[in-house]
Every structure is written in C-alpha cells, then in structure tokens.
Amino acid sequence: MKKTLATLLFGAIAASAMAQSTPVGLWRNVDDKTGEAKGEIRIVEANGALLGRLERSLKKDTKPDATCDECPDDRKGKPIAGLEIIRGGKKAEGKEVWEGGKILDPENGKEYRASFTPIDGGQKLEVRGYIGPFWRTQTWNRAN
Template sequence: MPNAASWGRWCAAALLSGSAIVALAANDVPTPVGVWQIVDDTGDPKALITVTEKAGEYVGSLTKSLGRHDALERRCTECTDWRKDMKLQGLQIIRGLRRDAQRDEYIGGKILDPDSGHEYDCKMKVVDDGRKLEVRGYFGISWLGRTQTWIREP
C-alpha cells in the first residue's frame, strides 16, 4: 500500500496529465485565424479576408480581390466611421469577435458591408473540420440576417 506522500504525488501527476490532455484537445479545435475566400450568393469567389487574433479578439481585413482588378483600390466612401474614404485594400471589415467556448462559436462582433457603409452585428462558426467558416451578419437579433459560408485558403 502506498504511503500518503507517494499517493499525493501520484494524484498530482494524474491531475496534471489530465489537464495537459484537455489543453491539447482545446488547442486542436480549428479557429477562424487564417485566409478565407468570400463566395457570393451565386457561388462566385469575390475576395480574400485575413482573420487574425490578438488578446482574444478576432478581426478580419480585406486582402485580395478575386473579381474586379481595381476593387481593392476603391475607397469606402459610404463608411461613416474611422474607415471613411479608406482604401478597401487592408480595410478591417470584421472586428470585436470573441470565442464562446460553450457554443463553440465566435460572437459579439461587427461586420462592415463596404458597398453600403452599413455595419452589422456578426458571429461566426468554424465548420467542416476547419475548412469552412459560417459568417452571419444580422441586425439586432440573429434571425434578422443572413449567413455566408467562406472557404479556407490552403
């Protein structure tokens, strides 16, 4: 029979091992960090968005146009905030998202439609083993909006 000291060391080692396994499993969950191809309602690719994370906040910026060659040279003339008249190239269109681990999605953010200048509430969910990103823009409550599925770039 093990003594109390060795039993305590064994329990501590088991707890630490279990914590390490849980931490590894949590790190294997796909995140929205990366480059995503925006596909419009007709299925045509429109642009690439780069999503980054800093201090738990996820943001996304336009990085490449897949349609018109001059699209990213345009300016956000309809924007009414700090992005007014900024070039679409590098423009931050997603901001403020935070991970909700209970629902396994990213919530509490905003998404900008640079064509209209309107900003909508936003949430997203990584699906299909990290290959797709469901991005929902909505007005006030989630069912007053629409979802686009973006495709992760290799």
C-alpha cells in the same frame, strides 16, 4: 519509445486539427448571387478578439485604388485592400462559435453584429450578420 513517438504524433495531429477549428486564417467569401469568389479576408486574433482585413478583392470590376466611400466611421475613404471589416468577436464559453463581433460590408458601408462558426473540420466558416432580429449567413472557404 514507440509509445512516446505515437503519443507525440497523436498530439501533433490533434493540435493541428484544433488549430483549424478557429476563424483565424485566410478565407474566401463568395457572392450570394453569382457564386463567384469576392475577396480574401485574413482573420487574426488580437487581445482575445477577432480582427479581419480584406486582403484583396477578387471581383473583376474592383479598381485597384477603390476606397470605402460608403463607410460611416474611421474607415470612410480608406482603401478597400487592407480594409478592416471584422472587429471583435470572442469565443463563446463551451461552444465552437465566436460572438459579439461586428462585420462591415464595404459595398454599402453597413455594419452588422456578427458571429463566426468554423464547420467541416475548420475548412469552412459560417459568418452570420445580424441587424435587429434578422440575419443572413454566408459560408466562407478556407484559402490555402
């Protein structure tokens, strides 16, 4: 009985830890220049690929009815709140990284190739945006 209980408890803890080693969840991104939180992004997995929406802007100067005027595609003119900023990205075989996705910067309307790597036991997410051979990495924090 004790052995079964210990096995179940260990399995639950391991499953919980594994669930945290994924980009799926609610994240806060931080402004590279000011260090202030910019927004909360909810990432879900749909049909094996990532999808992320800007749940809410945390910037003080964002108007409640702000829209993505710089977006070049179907997101042009859509409200910033709820805007889909991550499309695609699948877990790389044998690695703890999700690759092949795209991420949109709603401030300038530019879309970048992207990869997403959970770090620090899944409490942080390295988000790397690529354009050509150049890239920039941000570290997002898991929001509770």
